[in-house]
Amino acid sequence: MSVLDSVTVLEKSITIKFENGTSVTYEDIWLRDHCRCSSCYHADTFQRAHHLLDIPEVSISSVLYDKKTLQIIWSDNHESNYTAEFLEEVYFGKWNDSQRLKPIMWRGEEVAYRVAKIHVDKFLNTVEGSKSVFKSLLEYGVALIENVDASVEATEQVCKALGGIQSTLFGGMWEFTTVQDHADTAYTNLPLAVHNDNTYFTEAAGLQILHCLEHSNGSGGETLLVDGFYGATVLREQYPDDYEFLTNFDIEAEYLDGSNHYKFSAPVIRLDKKNNIHQIRFNVYDRSAMAFSSREECKAYYRSLRNLSRYYENPEFQWKFKLKPGLVMVMDNFRVLHGRKGFNGKRVLCGSYVSRSDWLNKARVLRLIK
Secondary structure (H helix, E strand, O other): OOOOEEEEEEEOEEEEEEOOOOOEEHHHHHHHOOOOOOEEEOOOEEEEEHHHHHHHOOOOOEEEOOOOOOEEEEOOOEEEEEEEEHHHOOOOOHHHHHOOOOOOOOOOHHHHOOOOEEEEEHHHHHHHHHHHHHHHHHHEEEEEEEEOOOHHHHHHHHHHOOOOOOOOOOOOEEEEEOOOOOOOHOOOOOOEEEEEEOOOOOOOOEEEEEEEEEEEEOEEEOOOEEEEEHHHHHHHHOOHHHHHHHHOOOEEEEEEEEOEEEEEOOEEEOOOOOEEEEEEEOOOOOOOOOOOHHHHHHHHHHHHHHHHHHHOOOOOHHHOOOOOOOEEEEEEOEEEEEEOOEEEEEEEEEEEEEEEHHHHHHHHOOOOOO
8 A cells, every 4th residue: 555654845846755765756747747637647548648848837836735645836836646655656666666576487398287277158258257368368378268169250259359360461350271271380280490470570460369270191290389578588598699689680481372462570588678588589490591790690599599499399398188178278479488299180270360459458457457
């Protein structure tokens, strides 16, 4: 609970000490910009009412406060009121930490006992079920939804509840077998090394959803999942130079067929401004032809990618299981790599993508993140 202990007015700022010992200084322009009265802020739309250029050059005339509220009277006689909870929430240390996702690293089969496995009715119809799925995605990058009818329509209902279907060159909802409708080895029965999808897009899909509708007269096709963040973290510990290279060097990926030519360049390990791992864009198949500025750069490219690949292809890092009708797998495409074993027989899958903005929006509405 946020409680104001003391308030000190300085020349152009205010220092507030909270009862928990935290001391924060707020600039006067920030305080005026964050006035939440009805003439400064539209509470119904959560938007400011004035342009940044319209913030007046005023000074603090007087201050009143109790344990829960701070009141400022400005030199233009405007009155602003701030709750202790709001003021503590937006001091930099707490605000900065609240912006960061906090993934829980995992390796191999151990995650099978941690990820959410939720009945489809509970996911679709209860807040508790929805929270369990999104919490699992935030923490482990994977969630499983059970007892879904083996149809595109039932899977589509799940995808919409995850944030909405993202349309790409593959369509919105897609269904595929070994008929090669697109220039992609996913449309074969060949084994696929673990990878992230859409490395050739300016922004890759946020979630990928897969549902095996049928696998008859054959065997194989087991799914392989790897925590890309964990593999990158191990690389940082054991091969720091390779980690440094893969966080700075732009590797180009492309998708090319008769109607499309997508291309994008970025590091394989993308960091945020705080140097936390933000995204893995690892796909050995979609690498485009590249030239290098030096022999050393070329050697670093192959050495670092191979060293990272060895972690991702290590069975001890992989979770292997069989997708079956009724089981919908949801994974964070910014984090989790997926692949499969080769198979025979008739195998039909469906699924879709959900944009990162849309699924994180759902998580925020559920108050799992800010």
